Amino acid sequence: MDSLRIPPSLSVLAPAKLNLFLHINGRREDGYHELQSLFQPVDLFDTLRFEHEACSTRQPDDVAIHLRLDPSSPVSLPAEASEHDKRSNLAFRAAELLRQHQIRMKGEDPLANAELHITLTKVIPVGAGLGGGSSDAASTLLTLNRLWNLKLPLKNLCSLGLQLGADVPFFLYQSACLAEGIGEVLTPLKLAQEHFLLIHPGCHISTPAIFGHQALTRDTPKRKIAPALRDELTASLSPLWSSKMFGNDCETVVRFQHPEVNDIFDWASAEGQTCRLTGTGSTVFIPCGPVANPESASLANRLAQKLPSAYNSRLVSGLTSGSHKL
CATH class of the missing domain: 3.30.230.10 (Ribosomal Protein S5; domain 2)
Structure with a gap:
């Protein structure tokens, strides 16, 4: 300088x-x-x-x-x-x-x-x-x-x-x-821009504690993201939610150690919604559909209104390359 x-x-x-x-x-x-x-x-x-x-x-x-x-x-x-x-x-x-x-x-x-x-x-x-x-x-x-x-x-x-x-x-x-x-x-990668409802139970989860847990799955075979799948993901992320090949290996340990996170999964299942853990938690997200479809934001808002008051929620959308400035 x-x-x-x-x-x-x-x-x-x-x-x-x-x-x-x-x-x-x-x-x-x-x-x-x-x-x-x-x-x-x-x-x-x-x-x-x-x-x-x-x-x-x-x-x-x-x-x-x-x-x-x-x-x-x-x-x-x-x-x-x-x-x-x-x-x-x-x-x-x-x-x-x-x-x-x-x-x-x-x-x-x-x-x-x-x-x-x-x-x-x-x-x-x-x-x-x-x-x-x-x-x-x-x-x-x-x-x-x-x-x-x-x-x-x-x-x-x-x-x-x-x-x-x-x-x-x-x-x-x-x-x-x-x-x-x-x-x-x-x-x-270029991905479809979609809405997500984030649900946070207010607890702090230690990443080293999860990665160090003896019950953590550590042998998931490597997946190849084939060109055809990459092309699909530019239009819709639904293949990630419909296929059993994709998940979060930390989910089982986090749900066992943190009942409040497990409760979110149970609530989402009762609402008929797919949900995922991000990272080692504690945030759970529900994919709600394309940003271009007004119904996706409406779905997120309806779910947020039904969410138990103990949890915090927020509607977010995926950022595409160049859609935010640092």
Whole structure:
């Protein structure tokens, strides 16, 4: 970053995601899981605001990056009690990782004469399988790469993002993607834009606890998303819901450990609706049909009105490539 130029303030959106299916194919020696998943970004967003402030007197050991949670955020963060805890936030870690990468590779500190202030407005529930923290990290990498004029290519950002979490590279693509490996082998796909009713029981589920559970299925055969199926999915996602080949391998463990999640599945079944768990939970989603069909939103609204009051619901739609801006 040019030391004489302070970048303008900028606010960006960080979308949530759904796993339209999630298959665990095996466990590696390093503890990571081989998986296949179809990631779909949706129009539920956190917002991050980036502001730079000139600072010519900061000492080398002084903090250059500051993160605060917007007090108006509808969602709180469990780890916001102290400045030390804020540094564990993925947006903070992404900014510092990118800064240190530039120092190491170019010998230049993007914040040599400035401080960065990040304000996070948290809307995506935490521990809900919606990828909010990973999305915040990806949005931070993309935005600072631009504001600091680093011009790092996507593959470099993905390599950095993977150090922060297996889902971060997906959010850097800003598109629906088929994910393989540990989540870092990504194939962008064009999917039909459909409505989903998200149902959240208000509980936080630990991803490591689910992936570490002895009862988790870890031997689902790898599925090939054939060209014919890819073509079908550009018109309708219904093949994913009608076929028994696609599901979420975490569902059985999550439903057993969290009765409130199991209750949502039972309620949806009683209503005659297909539903899926996203990620390791706790959010359950009901596919409601194409965005272009007014009946899909009407169905979601009718279901939301019948939903027991203990649960929170939200109508969202899938984002297509380029339909949101970071």
